[in-house]
Amino acid sequence: MKIKPLQIVAHIILIIGVLLMVLPIWISFASSTHENVSILTEGMRFTLGDQFSRNYNEVLNEKGGWSEEVTAAKMFINSFIMALGIATLKVAISAMSAYALVYYRFKLAVPIFWLIFITLLVPLEVRIFPSYKIVSDLGLTNSYTGLILPLVASATATFFFRQFYKTIPDELLESAKLDGANAWSFFIDFLVPLSKTMIAAMFIFMFVYGYSQYLWPLIMTTAEEYWTVVMGMKIIYTESYEGVALPRTAERFAYIILSMIPPVLVVVFLQKWFIKGLIQTEK
Amino acid sequence: MSFLDLKNVTKIYPNGTKAVHETSLSVDEGEFMVFVGPSGCGKSTLLRMVAGLEDITEGDINLDGKLINEVDPSERDVAMVFQNYALYPHMNVYNNLAYGLKNRGIDKETIEQKVNDAAKLLQISDFLQRKPSMLSGGQRQRVAMGRAIVRNPKIFLFDEPLSNLDAKLRIQMRLEIKKLQQKVGVTSIFVTHDQVEAMTLADRLAVINDGIIEQLGTPIEIYNNPKSLFVAGFIGSPQMNFLDANLNNKTLSAENFEIKNIDSDYNGEVTLGIRPEHLIETENGLINLKVELVEQLGSDNLVYGQIKNIKDFCYRSPGNQTIKKGDTLSLNIEENKYFIFDKSTGKRVN
Numbered sequence: 001m002k003i004k005p006l007q008i009v010a011h012i013i014l015i016i017g018v019l020l021m022v023l024p025i026w027i028s029f030a031s032s033t034h035e036n037v038s039i040l041t042e043g044m045r046f047t048l049g050d051q052f053s054r055n056y057n058e059v060l061n062e063k064g065g066w067s068e069e070v071t072a073a074k075m076f077i078n079s080f081i082m083a084l085g086i087a088t089l090k091v092a093i094s095a096m097s098a099y100a101l102v103y104y105r106f107k108l109a110v111p112i113f114w115l116i117f118i119t120l121l122v123p124l125e126v127r128i129f130p131s132y133k134i135v136s137d138l139g140l141t142n143s144y145t146g147l148i149l150p151l152v153a154s155a156t157a158t159f160f161f162r163q164f165y166k167t168i169p170d171e172l173l174e175s176a177k178l179d180g181a182n183a184w185s186f187f188i189d190f191l192v193p194l195s196k197t198m199i200a201a202m203f204i205f206m207f208v209y210g211y212s213q214y215l216w217p218l219i220m221t222t223a224e225e226y227w228t229v230v231m232g233m234k235i236i237y238t239e240s241y242e243g244v245a246l247p248r249t250a251e252r253f254a255y256i257i258l259s260m261i262p263p264v265l266v267v268v269f270l271q272k273w274f275i276k277g278l279i280q281t282e283k
Numbered sequence: 284m285s286f287l288d289l290k291n292v293t294k295i296y297p298n299g300t301k302a303v304h305e306t307s308l309s310v311d312e313g314e315f316m317v318f319v320g321p322s323g324c325g326k327s328t329l330l331r332m333v334a335g336l337e338d339i340t341e342g343d344i345n346l347d348g349k350l351i352n353e354v355d356p357s358e359r360d361v362a363m364v365f366q367n368y369a370l371y372p373h374m375n376v377y378n379n380l381a382y383g384l385k386n387r388g389i390d391k392e393t394i395e396q397k398v399n400d401a402a403k404l405l406q407i408s409d410f411l412q413r414k415p416s417m418l419s420g421g422q423r424q425r426v427a428m429g430r431a432i433v434r435n436p437k438i439f440l441f442d443e444p445l446s447n448l449d450a451k452l453r454i455q456m457r458l459e460i461k462k463l464q465q466k467v468g469v470t471s472i473f474v475t476h477d478q479v480e481a482m483t484l485a486d487r488l489a490v491i492n493d494g495i496i497e498q499l500g501t502p503i504e505i506y507n508n509p510k511s512l513f514v515a516g517f518i519g520s521p522q523m524n525f526l527d528a529n530l531n532n533k534t535l536s537a538e539n540f541e542i543k544n545i546d547s548d549y550n551g552e553v554t555l556g557i558r559p560e561h562l563i564e565t566e567n568g569l570i571n572l573k574v575e576l577v578e579q580l581g582s583d584n585l586v587y588g589q590i591k592n593i594k595d596f597c598y599r600s601p602g603n604q605t606i607k608k609g610d611t612l613s614l615n616i617e618e619n620k621y622f623i624f625d626k627s628t629g630k631r632v633n
């Protein structure tokens with residue numbers, strides 16, 4: 001096979017892209033396996049050091065925070081629960097509301113859809129004080145429910161599900177009806193399996209969104225046991241940084257690398273559905 | 284009351300389109316009824332009202348002695364085969380067939396039994412594990428049929444199920460549908476705009492035009508005795524020839540010939556209809572046809588030509604004759620095999 005010049009150019013561009021994506025992660029990982037001193041004196045590393053187990057052990061098990069109670073491991077779990085809750089509920093709620101908007105032809109469906117869409121202009125950060133007031137009035141501060149609930153409505157996902165459902169031919173619904181399907185079984189037996197690629201994609205986006213929340217958990221939680229990863233990144237190693245000790249750069253890198261694992265796991269796990277959806281181009 | 288009874292059924296769509304006008308119709312148990320008519324005449328609308336997929340604006344529909352106007356489609360116990368089949372793309376063939384049974388809460392063994400029986404009947408047993416996307420058009424068609432049959436419904440509704448198939452397969456499936464219906468004996472309504480399909484399948488035929496049933500009867504009745512210009516033109520292939528004429532005192536005068544002693548008291552402008560197959564060649568016939576085009580079908584020839592100012596007049600001649608472009612044929616109409624319609628209303632007058 002002859003390689004065309006254009007192909008070479010394309011590959012060079014792709015390789016540069018891959019390097020841009022991978023290098024920062026590699027540098028973080030390599031640096032996280034060195035001693036703090038050597039990073040301080042010699043800068044970031046491209047090669048692996050010999051402090052892997054010490055640094056990672058330290059990060060996972062060291063108790064941090066003001067009262068020295070919360071470990072990084074606990075924060076990963078908190079964030080994972082929060083992100084999982086947000087992603088699951090977001091996908092479920094938006095799929096169902098899109099179903100209602102597309103298949104129940106009541107007059108207000110279109111205005112309601114636009115109303116939902118407009119909420120894109122009002123992200124949590126804008127409505128953070130009213131949201132906090134409501135959540136605290138309900139006594140939900142310092143709880144997983146409080147962390148998750150205000151974030152579960154999603155205009156974006158509703159929009160995508162709505163567009164997808166609109167492409168499903170009417171005959172499918174009619175035929176299912178004649179086969180005795182009711183509103184609920186049509187949703188579960190048809191729309192959910194037909195949109196599973198979409199559900200997987202939405203779930204991943206929403207998981208990452210939930211996982212990277214910073215402001216809301218920061219305001220919501222006073223108890224350290226509900227701290228999340230992104231908060232920890234800011235808080236957990238601050239004191240030693242400002243003290244006389246060396247900045248703990250290596251441990252921070254280890255923390256960053258560890259914090260990437262839950263979202264990566266989600267992607268790896270759901271990838272199967274993605275690929276399935278891509279291979280079987282149905283319809 | 285018969286098995287399916289439509290009484291003064293009217294459909295007006297929300298946008299004001301009046302698709303079906305005060306239609307009444309009875310279908311007997313086990314009968315194969317065909318709705319035929321041009322595109323947009325309201326066939327599908329009528330069928331979908333029986334299925335419950337469209338609301339009935341006015342009138343009543345009774346099925347098996349029960350008023351079903353307000354009954355949900357899932358409770359009507361009707362099965363429909365759609366033009367694009369509407370198979371469930373994410374389920375394999377087995378589950379496509381089984382889905383309706385599962386919804387009825389039938390137990391697993393019975394479902395398996397029924398699905399296998401239906402699959403055998405339709406010769407799709409080999410594909411039960413495949414998804415619809417892995418089937419050919421004809422196989423999909425069978426699956427769609429299977430999905431209807433397996434539930435053993437009160438009535439089958441077909442909405443142009445053959446129009447996505449190629450010509451040969453269409454003829455084959457047409458035959459199979461007819462055989463299958465006779466075997467299973469389920470009351471059926473079949474919608475088509477293909478008059479050959481309609482003629483071959485129907486026990487009785489409803490010719491629909493513009494939301495109205497123009498004529499209802501057996502295919503032969505309708506062929507032999509069309510009640511209106513529309514029906515006459517629609518049923519029969521090749522199409523009936525139409526000539527302008529005048530009827531006065533039982534004498535019909537067309538462009539260059541006359542027919543006397545016509546059995547009609549109508550006087551005025553009329554349209555004379557003659558089927559291509561009701562012409563015979565004789566010496567000194569009524570009509571002189573100047574041949575312009577011959578289509579040789581083997582079994583017979585379709586001869587198109589001109590009579591004075593009338594173009595594309597068609598005559599069906601036996602296949603063993605050799606007729607060439609430029610010939611002039613002398614033709615007679617078979618005894619009483621002509622139809623006379625009031626020119627303004629299209630109503631039959633003889």
Ligand SMILES: Nc1ncnc2c1ncn2[C@@H]1O[C@H](COP(=O)(O)OP(=O)(O)OP(=O)(O)O)[C@@H](O)[C@H]1O
Pocket residue numbers: 296297298300301302320321322323324325326327328329476
């Ligand atoms: N949902 C709808 N809203 C408004 N008008 C409609 C709707 N569906 C059909 N119509 C109109 O009603 C009339 C009858 O339509 P219908 O689909 O019953 O025709 P048809 O006889 O089945 O035609 P075809 O052979 O093309 O399928 C048409 O004029 C059509 O435009």
Ligand SMILES: [Mg+2]
Pocket residue numbers: 326327328442
């Ligand atoms: Mg139609």
